């Protein structure tokens with residue numbers, strides 16, 4: 220069981236890699252900006268409220284995603300817009316070189332911070348999940364990592380004579 224399976228629903232609209240032929244390059248160079256999906260998400264919520272989209276079609280979080288939400292999800296103050304009962308939690312998945320193809324799901328804020336400071340560029344996906352009704356939606360995508368050694372350190376490494 221991998222996280223790409225449980226994310227398939229959330230990430231269906233935005234494929235993780237636009238280059239299926241080179242799966243190792245999950246993070247492409249042109250991905251430099253943060254992308255918000257709240258507008259898309261709010262639109263979908265409205266469609267459910269209007270009855271145009273069935274709840275069963277949007278409340279289908281994969282068991283692995285639900286487990287991640289319960290175990291490592293960061294609680295929010297927002298109440299689920301679908302069931303009006305559960306508190307939404309945020310689960311972050313990190314994709315990048317030297318990480319599992321299905322992404323890494325950091326269990327703590329410290330682990331997420333460490334992943335975002337990697338020398339290799341990574342792509343973070345924030346997914347909103349309701350553990351009560353299994354509603355889930357991608358909320359935010361942002362690049363991180365790619366931290367290069369500081370100029371100072373480089374100068375130190377090659378002292379002038």
Ligand SMILES: [Zn+2]
Nearest residue numbers: 299302349352
């Ligand atoms: Zn819910």
